[in-house]
Amino acid sequence: MNTLTASLSRRAATLAAFFCLAQLASAEAIKPDQPVALCNGRDLTGWVPVAKEGPPPADTWQVVDGVIKCTGQPAGYIRTAARYRDYRLTVDWRWTGPALVDAQGKPRNRNSGVLLHTQAPDAIWPRSLEAQLMETNAGDFYVIGGVETAEHARIVAAAVTAAGTDEKALNSARNNRRTPKAQSSSEKPTGEWNTYDITCAGDTVIVRVNGVEQNRATGVTVREGHICLQSEGAAIEFRNVRLEPLN
Numbered sequence: 001m002n003t004l005t006a007s008l009s010r011r012a013a014t015l016a017a018f019f020c021l022a023q024l025a026s027a028e029a030i031k032p033d034q035p036v037a038l039c040n041g042r043d044l045t046g047w048v049p050v051a052k053e054g055p056p057p058a059d060t061w062q063v064v065d066g067v068i069k070c071t072g073q074p075a076g077y078i079r080t081a082a083r084y085r086d087y088r089l090t091v092d093w094r095w096t097g098p099a100l101v102d103a104q105g106k107p108r109n110r111n112s113g114v115l116l117h118t119q120a121p122d123a124i125w126p127r128s129l130e131a132q133l134m135e136t137n138a139g140d141f142y143v144i145g146g147v148e149t150a151e152h153a154r155i156v157a158a159a160v161t162a163a164g165t166d167e168k169a170l171n172s173a174r175n176n177r178r179t180p181k182a183q184s185s186s187e188k189p190t191g192e193w194n195t196y197d198i199t200c201a202g203d204t205v206i207v208r209v210n211g212v213e214q215n216r217a218t219g220v221t222v223r224e225g226h227i228c229l230q231s232e233g234a235a236i237e238f239r240n241v242r243l244e245p246l247n
Contacts, residue, residue: 029083029224036243038080038227041066051076051231052124060231068238069096070112070231075124077115077228085224088244089114089198093133095190097235109135110234114196115144116205117225128228129220131198131207132178133236138194139181139207139214149205150219152179179215186212193239201246 038046042063049057054074061078062069068078095110102108111134118128127145132138143152159173186209188194197208205217229238 027083029085031086032084032243032245034245038241038243039063039066039068039238044068044078046081047078048081048122048226049076049078050122050124050126050228066239068229068241070229070236070238072097072110072112072231072234072236075232077126077230079115079118079122079126079226079228081226083225084227084243085117085200086202086246087200088246089116089196089200089227090240090242090244091196091198091229091238092193092240093196093236093238094193095135095234096237099190100234109137110236111135111230111232112234112236113142113230113232114198115226115228115230116198116200117147117220117222118228119145119222119225126228127222128225129205129217129222130230131196131205131215133196133230135190136185136187137181138185138187138196139183139209139212141179141205141207141215141217142177143179144177146221148219148221149179149217151217152177153219155179179217181209181214182216183212183214186210186214195240199246 044061044063049061051074060071091114100108100110113133114131115128118126125144127147129147130142130144132140132142156173156176163169163173195210199206203220203223205220207215
């Protein structure tokens with residue numbers, strides 16, 4: 001092979017790689033048409049670990065006998081490599097390890113979450129809609145990074161109106177990112193498996209905790225994206241993470 005031919009061959013390979021990467025970057029979100037197991041039960045193939053700092057991801061996330069085990073440290077998440085839209089997501093979770101206490105020795109709730117319709121770039125925390133998993137609060141929604149829902153917008157507007165000219169109350173209202181669940185906690189005792197049943201259809205997201213509908217978001221400003229499981233300070237396990245097509 002002469003120098004010119006070799007140069008042209010390298011250039012062609014570079015262009016092919018570039019177009020392949022461009023195609024992957026612009027790939028459309030997947031709308032499942034059959035059940036999809038998001039974890040193979042052996043390792044984290046298909047997931048991308050993201051953390052602010054700390055040890056290697058393998059020190060935080062492991063898959064053992066079909067269960068995704070998370071230490072909770074450091075803060076971060078694993079996200080699906082692919083993006084998805086219009087699906088039913090099922091996630092089982094349970095808390096492990098000792099109860100948590102704050103600096104004063106007072107009990108505090110364990111915390112984690114499932115991030116829906118997560119957008120690039122990766123960050124702590126990324127633009128998304130969080131289905132909360134904090135103890136006794138599973139079913140709450142949190143808007144992150146500028147995502148909005150009709151219900152959250154109404155909550156903020158009402159709180160701003162009620163605050164009047166009280167600057168402290170106004171700041172609190174404007175910084176609120178939470179839409180609380182509709183009913184009292186439907187979670188099981190610590191150590192038992194819970195099930196999140198999440199339906200994402202267009203701009204609507206509905207969450208059920210152990211069969212109880214706890215929240216419904218409409219007018220969601222993101223309709224597709226990665227799915228993330230959070231590491232947020234407490235040991236937690238996940239299993240049966242799967243997608244099903246909408247009926």
